[in-house]
Every structure is written in C-alpha cells, then in structure tokens.
Amino acid sequence: MKYNRRRFVKTVAAGVGGAFLLPARGADASVWRFFTNADARLVDAITEQIIPADQDPGARDAGVINFIDKQLAGRLRRHRQAYRDGLIGVDETSRAMFGREFVVLAPEQQTEVLKALESGKAKGETWRKQSSAAFFRLIRDHTMAGFYGGPQHGGNRGYASYKMLGLDYPQIIGQNRYRRRS
Amino acid sequence: MALKPVNAVVVGAGAGGGVVAKELSEAGLSVALLERGGWTTFEQHGHDELISQRVTILGNAFGPDDERHRRVVSAGAGKWRTVLPSEGGYGNNAACVGSGTVSYGAMAWRFMEKDFRMRSTYGAVAGSTLEDWPISYAELEPFYEKAEWEIGVAGDMKANPFSPPQRRPYPMPPFPLNREGEMLQAAAKKLGFHPFPVPMLRNSVPYGGRPACIKCRYCVGFACEVNAKCGTHNTVIPTAIATGNCDVRTHCVAKEVAVDDRGFARGVSYFDANDREQFQPADLVVAAASATETARLLLNSKSKLFPTGAGNRSDWVGRNLQGHAYAGAWGLFEQETFDDVGAGATIAIMDFNHGNPGLAGGAMLANEFIRLPYLFSGRRPPGAPTWGKAHKDFQRQFYRRSIGVQGPVQEIPVFDARVEVDPEVKDHWGIPVARISGSRHPHDIEIGRFTSSKAELWLKEAGAIQTWTTVPGLGVSGGQHQAGTCRMGNDPKTSVTNKHGQLHDIPNIFVADGSLHVTNGGFNPVLTIMALGYWVGDYIRKNWKGPKSFRS
Numbered sequence: 011m012k013y014n015r016r017r018f019v020k021t022v023a024a025g026v027g028g029a030f031l032l033p034a035r036g037a038d039a040s041v042w043r044f045f046t047n048a049d050a051r052l053v054d055a056i057t058e059q060i061i062p063a064d065q066d067p068g069a070r071d072a073g074v075i076n077f078i079d080k081q082l083a084g085r086l087r088r089h090r091q092a093y094r095d096g097l098i099g100v101d102e103t104s105r106a107m108f109g110r111e112f113v114v115l116a117p118e119q120q121t122e123v124l125k126a127l128e129s130g131k132a133k134g135e136t137w138r139k140q141s142s143a144a145f146f147r148l149i150r151d152h153t154m155a156g157f158y159g160g161p162q163h164g165g166n167r168g169y170a171s172y173k174m175l176g177l178d179y180p181q182i183i184g185q186n187r188y189r190r191r192s
Numbered sequence: 193m194a195l196k197p198v199n200a201v202v203v204g205a206g207a208g209g210g211v212v213a214k215e216l217s218e219a220g221l222s223v224a225l226l227e228r229g230g231w232t233t234f235e236q237h238g239h240d241e242l243i244s245q246r247v248t249i250l251g252n253a254f255g256p257d258d259e260r261h262r263r264v265v266s267a268g269a270g271k272w273r274t275v276l277p278s279e280g281g282y283g284n285n286a287a288c289v290g291s292g293t294v295s296y297g298a299m300a301w302r303f304m305e306k307d308f309r310m311r312s313t314y315g316a317v318a319g320s321t322l323e324d325w326p327i328s329y330a331e332l333e334p335f336y337e338k339a340e341w342e343i344g345v346a347g348d349m350k351a352n353p354f355s356p357p358q359r360r361p362y363p364m365p366p367f368p369l370n371r372e373g374e375m376l377q378a379a380a381k382k383l384g385f386h387p388f389p390v391p392m393l394r395n396s397v398p399y400g401g402r403p404a405c406i407k408c409r410y411c412v413g414f415a416c417e418v419n420a421k422c423g424t425h426n427t428v429i430p431t432a433i434a435t436g437n438c439d440v441r442t443h444c445v446a447k448e449v450a451v452d453d454r455g456f457a458r459g460v461s462y463f464d465a466n467d468r469e470q471f472q473p474a475d476l477v478v479a480a481a482s483a484t485e486t487a488r489l490l491l492n493s494k495s496k497l498f499p500t501g502a503g504n505r506s507d508w509v510g511r512n513l514q515g516h517a518y519a520g521a522w523g524l525f526e527q528e529t530f531d532d533v534g535a536g537a538t539i540a541i542m543d544f545n546h547g548n549p550g551l552a553g554g555a556m557l558a559n560e561f562i563r564l565p566y567l568f569s570g571r572r573p574p575g576a577p578t579w580g581k582a583h584k585d586f587q588r589q590f591y592r593r594s595i596g597v598q599g600p601v602q603e604i605p606v607f608d609a610r611v612e613v614d615p616e617v618k619d620h621w622g623i624p625v626a627r628i629s630g631s632r633h634p635h636d637i638e639i640g641r642f643t644s645s646k647a648e649l650w651l652k653e654a655g656a657i658q659t660w661t662t663v664p665g666l667g668v669s670g671g672q673h674q675a676g677t678c679r680m681g682n683d684p685k686t687s688v689t690n691k692h693g694q695l696h697d698i699p700n701i702f703v704a705d706g707s708l709h710v711t712n713g714g715f716n717p718v719l720t721i722m723a724l725g726y727w728v729g730d731y732i733r734k735n736w737k738g739p740k741s742f743r744s
C-alpha cells in the first residue's frame with residue numbers, strides 16, 4: 011500500500027506527545043514534496059521550538075512543516091539550497107554542543123542550539139557557506155508565515171493562530187459588520 | 193509591422209498614467225494606454241496576507257511577477273546583486289491596471305505650500321540637490337481638487353490649522369475615528385497637537401457609482417472586496433474607455449520610445465501579450481511607468497541625437513531617486529486598542545512637517561493601518577525575543593494592545609541616488625533592467641529621529657506602558673513612494689522636463705508620474721501624482737492643435 015500523503019500529514023498533526031511517526035515504507039520513500047523524511051523530522055523539531063505548543067497549538071499542530079515543504083516545492087523554491095545546507099548545519103552544531111543530533115535532544119538543549127544559530131556563532135563546517143544567523147532568520151520567518159498565513163498555503167490548520175489571537179475567521183465577506191460604529 | 197497610428201501612447205496605467213489617459217481621450221485624442229500588467233479582481237488573492245502588496249513572502253499579489261522581472265541593486269563596494277520583485281530591495285510598487293492604487297492604503301494627501309519651495313525655505317543643504325518646484329502649490333491646487341472629486345476623497349481639514357488652502361471641501365465626509373484614533377485624539381489635544389481625520393481615497397459614503405467602505409480588516413496591500421477603494425482602475429480609466437478614444441492594452445511591455453533623427457518621438461515599441469514586438473506610431477508619448485521604470489524607459493530610448501537616452505542630455509534622468517524615510521514609534525498598552533475597524537489609520541497630525549528647529553523639513557504623523565498576524569510577528573521592541581514561548585506570549589498579550597504612529601519623512605534629494613540601466617542583466621523580453629544605487633541623505637535620519645520622538649511622546653501620553661522608536665538607516669531609497677527621477681524645472685541643465693512635464697530635449701515626450709517630483713513632501717505621494725497627471729494632461733489638451741502640435 012502506498013502511503014497517502016494526506017493521511018501522513020494528518021498522522022503527523024495528531025502525533026501524540028510530539029512523537030513523529032514514520033511512514034510504513036521506511037526512511038527513503040519520502041512522503042514529502044521536497045524534504046526527505048529525516049529532513050521533515052528535523053524541520054518539525056526546529057519549528058516546534060520556534061512556536062511551541064502550550065495552551066494554544068504550536069507549529070506542529072498548525073502544520074507548519076507542511077507549509078514549508080509545500081512552499082519549497084513552489085514559491086519558495088529559491089531557498090532550497092539554504093535548507094539543504096542549513097539542516098546539515100543544525101545537526102553539526104547539535105553534535106558539537108551536545109554530541110547528538112537535534113531531534114533527539116531534550117527541548118532545553120534544542121533551544122540552546124537554536125540560540126547558538128541565532129547568535130551567528132554556531133559551530134559547524136556548513137556555516138562557512140551561509141551564516142547560521144541567516145538560516146535561522148529564514149526558517150523562523152517561514153515558521154511565522156506558516157503559522158499565521160492562510161490555511162490554503164498548507165499551515166495555520168483550522169486557523170489555529172487566528173483563534174489564538176481572538177480574530178474571527180474566515181472573515182465574513184461583503185457584510186457590514188461595523189455599521190454600529192458610524 | 194507598424195500598427196495604425198494614434199495621437200498619444202501613454203506608458204503605464206497607474207496613478208499618473210490613468211489620469212493622463214482620461215484627460216487626453218476626453219479631449220478627443222486617440223490614446224493607446226500600454227500596461228505591463230492586467231486587470232485585477234478581489235478574488236485573485238482575496239485576503240491572503242502572504243501574497244499581498246504589503247507582505248510579499250509568497251509573491252506580489254498585483255505584480256510584477258518574479259519569473260519575468262528583475263532589478264539590479266547596489267550591494268556596496270562596487271558590487272551588485274540581482275533582486276526579484278517580491279524581494280525586499282527591489283523597491284516595488286505594482287504592475288496592473290491601476291498599479292498601486294488598487295491595493296494602496298489610500299491616504300490622500302496634498303503637499304503643503306512649503307513642500308514646493310524647499311530650497312527657498314531651508315536654503316542649500318550640503319550634499320543635496322534640494323530645489324524649489326517650478327510650480328507653486330497655488331498652481332497645482334485646482335488639479336488636486338479635480339483629483340479629489342473625480343477619483344474620490346473622504347476627509348475634513350477643518351480641525352487642521354496646518355492644512356494648505358483648499359478652495360472646495362472634499363466630496364465625502366471623513367471616516368470616524370477607530371479606537372486607536374480616539375485614544376490618540378485625546379492625547380494629542382493634551383499635548384497641544386492638532387489631530388484631524390486622515391483624508392482617504394475611499395468611499396465613506398456611496399460615491400462614483402460604488403458603495404461605501406465596510407471598514408474591513410484588510411485594506412493596505414489588498415484589493416477592496418466591495419470596490420469602495422478609489423483608484424484609477426475604477427474611476428478615470430473606465431471614463432477614458434467610455435470616451436471610445438482610449439485603447440487599454442494590458443500585458444504590453446514598453447521597450448523604448450523611438451526617436452527620429454530630427455529629435456522627435458515617433459512612437460513606442462513594445463512586447464504584446466504574446467511576447468511579439470509591436471511598434472505603435474504616435475504623435476506624442478507620455479511616460480507614466482513610475483519613477484524607476486520611467487527612468488529606465490527613457491534611458492533605454494537611445495537615438496542618434498540623444499545617444500545616452502531620451503531627455504538625458506544633462507545626465508539627470510534617473511537622478512535624485514527619492515522615497516520616504518519612514519520613522520515613528522510603537523507603543524504597548526494595558527487596555528485593548530484593537531477594535532477590528534479597518535482600514536485602521538484614522539488620525540493624523542501635521543504639526544511637525546515644517547518649522548522643526550534646525551531641521552530642513554519633517555513628516556506628517558498618523559496611526560498605522562491594521563497589522564495582520566504575520567506582519568505583527570515582526571514587530572518587537574529592540575532586543576525582545578522573536579521566537580519560542582516568549583513570542584507567543586507577546587502575540588497573545590499585545591496583538592490587540594498596541595499602536596503604531598509613523599510618518600513619511602520628506603527626503604532631501606541626493607544626486608547620486610539613482611536609476612540607471614544595467615549593462616548586462618535583462619528581463620524576460622531582453623530589455624536591460626533598472627539598476628538602483630546611492631543612498632539617502634544623512635539629514636533624513638536626523639529628521640526621522642526628531643519626528644519619531646514626537647510619535648513616541650504621543651503614544652506615551654495616550655497611556656503606552658512601553659514604547660520604542662523606529663528610524664530607518666541610510667540605504668537605497670525608492671520603493672512604494674518612489675519619485676524624483678525626471679525632475680521638472682526651468683533650467684534644462686538641472687532638470688529633465690519643463691514645468692509641464694515636457695522633456696526639455698524632445699518636446700513630444702511627456703512624463704506624468706512620480707518621476708516629476710522635485711521633492712517628495714512629508715506625505716504619501718499619490719494624490720500629488722494624480723494632480724500632476726491632470727496638470728500635464730491639461731497642458732497637452734490646451735496646446736493640442738493636431739498631430740504636429742509638439743514637433744517644433
């Protein structure tokens with residue numbers, strides 16, 4: 011049976027306690043448009059640090075990984091190389107700091123790695139090509155866009171962020187909701 | 193193969209071009225209006241924050257597209273980089289029928305009398321080509337009025353003692369203040385400022401056959417879902433078409449103005465919607481492609497007599513590129529400031545446009561348009577965390593409890609802030625692209641520091657619990673408020689056109705867009721560009737005596 015992408019994405023979204031399930035066919039048959047399954051696990055972990063779940067959904071629940079993957083296969087195609095290199099760099103820094111790859115670190119350690127990236131002083135060969143700060147800004151920005159942009163782009167599932175901000179969604183079109191004020 | 197001749201080709205169906213096309217076709221001239229973009233609808237992008245004309249992370253909603261367009265921008269130290277239209281640095285406005293007027297915030301400012309006499313008011317500023325306009329406010333005033341009535345402005349200047357004289361009031365009543373506006377109004381009065389409602393190119397009541405604004409959350413950056421925003425696409429351009437004299441040709445990209453060996457324009461070559469090159473013969477040409485693209489078009493229009501481009505004998509085409517150094521402040525509040533009443537910007541002051549001690553100018557200050565959630569994720573006090581739980585806490589606490597007050601600092605023109613054509617990089621059609629370089633004048637930053645301190649004071653008085661200012665750095669100018677690249681003036685050695693927008697060198701080529709601005713005011717520029725469209729159009733109409741009119 012070929013694993014259906016939509017089902018997989020749902021599975022990821024439902025991922026209990028943040029556990030990231032792999033598709034049945036193993037690591038090399040990617041269910042993503044751009045990412046390998048390993049990439050996706052890493053990006054998912056990074057973005058969940060950038061917007062963590064608390065009383066409101068975080069990046070994982072809102073499907074930010076799906077947004078980034080979809081856009082890297084589309085309008086943000088030009089950033090593919092930055093991601094390819096950047097993801098290698100994140101694990102290099104992670105190993106240099108804690109001896110293990112990023113996805114298996116404790117959340118506090120993951121935060122430390124991302125802070126190192128943000129400072130531009132992260133350790134890792136790859137950061138000679140692009141600064142770690144530039145890659146961090148890129149993925150942070152894409153995480154924000156995925157979390158706050160419209161669901162049609164793959165993220166903000168169920169208008170999670172709009173609910174968090176108390177904004178009605180989708181806005182009622184063509185109706186004068188504000189007549190009371192004039 | 194040449195097309196059937198017309199009296200006038202207008203390049204660009206934006207703010208200036210839309211107005212000129214209407215003025216000329218109404219006067220009976222046959223007009224071909226070339227626009228590189230197409231007609232737009234609200235449904236194309238709806239309320240998509242990520243593809244708008246303000247946030248462009250996934251592309252520009254209303255053009256130009258990233259596939260076919262490029263610019264080259266100075267990266268300092270003699271290096272250049274190629275940028276796409278949706279990337280910062282490109283300095284985009286828009287590319288569609290109506291251009292920026294489809295998706296703008298629609299603030300409708302007249303410049304002040306002193307804005308036309310900057311040199312006389314402030315004297316020479318070192319490192320600047322600061323100059324007076326060759327026309328006065330009084331000369332342009334009737335044309336402001338025409339723009340306000342034909343395109344539609346809602347406002348009321350009664351409470352503003354700094355307003356330049358206005359013979360006739362606006363055709364529509366002002367928009368009421370939103371919650372931010374009410375808070376700022378009370379604070380301004382305590383401080384002795386003179387607040388008044390922002391004049392808007394939006395229908396506060398039904399006008400021009402279109403409905404009233406429903407004050408939605410999405411205005412700046414978006415097309416209007418109920419067609420209550422007034423641009424050239426839903427006013428003057430339809431009027432031009434209705435005359436039967438104006439042929440709007442969309443998806444047509446002008447390449448160059450052909451200039452004959454006697455030094456007169458013969459017409460315009462362009463690529464049509466199928467990328468086929470066409471030649472449109474014309475008696476006169478109006479360049480209204482925006483400050484960056486008009487300069488590029490003229491520089492690309494090389495001829496025997498003018499080998500460095502049309503109108504460029506004195507090397508002034510593309511010079512003095514200006515925009516606005518936006519400066520202001522943000523404040524965080526304990527009580528809710530957000531009432532979801534769009535467009536958001538409702539209140540302004542003009543107390544600090546002129547007369548600021550030791551400064552050559554200033555800026556109008558107004559509260560900001562509604563910040564959508566993604567945009568707001570980038571608004572943080574200096575040093576505050578931008579991610580993690582702290583990010584979420586900030587969004588939850590302050591999305592509905594913040595006010596921004598900003599203003600467009602009138603830039604002091606710099607000769608070396610300029611648009612050239614790149615010697616190598618070409619667009620999809622093989623046309624050399626615009627190359628932008630130079631930086632703002634340091635004085636702009638000084639003015640920005642001053643006006644932003646006033647914005648901060650205002651927010652504090654309104655009860656902000658925390659405030660911070662934002663002042664831009666030096667860096668390339670231009671952008672949404674681009675202007676100045678084909679300065680009008682009386683001296684052909686220090687300007688590109690005469691006071692009627694007519695090239696000093698080639699009398700049957702006119703310019704009618706932001707390029708003409710000698711200085712760019714401490715205000716958003718579009719109403720002035722529209723007024724200049726009427727001004728230039730009026731001159732052409734009055735002097736039109738048939739095909740040979742401007743060939744001597």
Ligand SMILES: Cc1cc2nc3c(=O)[nH]c(=O)nc-3n(C[C@H](O)[C@H](O)[C@H](O)COP(=O)(O)OP(=O)(O)OC[C@H]3O[C@@H](n4cnc5c(N)ncnc54)[C@H](O)[C@@H]3O)c2cc1C
Pocket residue numbers: 203204205206207208209226227228229245246284285286287288289290291292293295296297298299300301412413444445446447480481482483485486489672673674704705706707715716717718719721
């Ligand atoms: C999001 C946004 C908000 C704004 N808010 C405000 C505001 O509140 N108040 C305000 O005053 N201003 C505002 N502006 C700015 C305003 O829209 C511009 O100042 C104004 O449109 C510039 O007028 P213009 O005639 O100089 O050029 P444009 O209006 O840009 O017109 C130029 C036209 O020429 C076309 N063109 C260019 N090159 C070619 C070519 N080679 N061939 C064919 N066609 C060509 C372009 O596609 C474009 O349609 C805003 C702009 C944006 C994008």
Ligand code: SF4
Pocket residue numbers: 394395405406407408409410411412414415416417418419420421534535
């Ligand atoms: S605020 Fe009014 S004019 Fe602006 S888009 Fe919404 S309805 Fe249209």
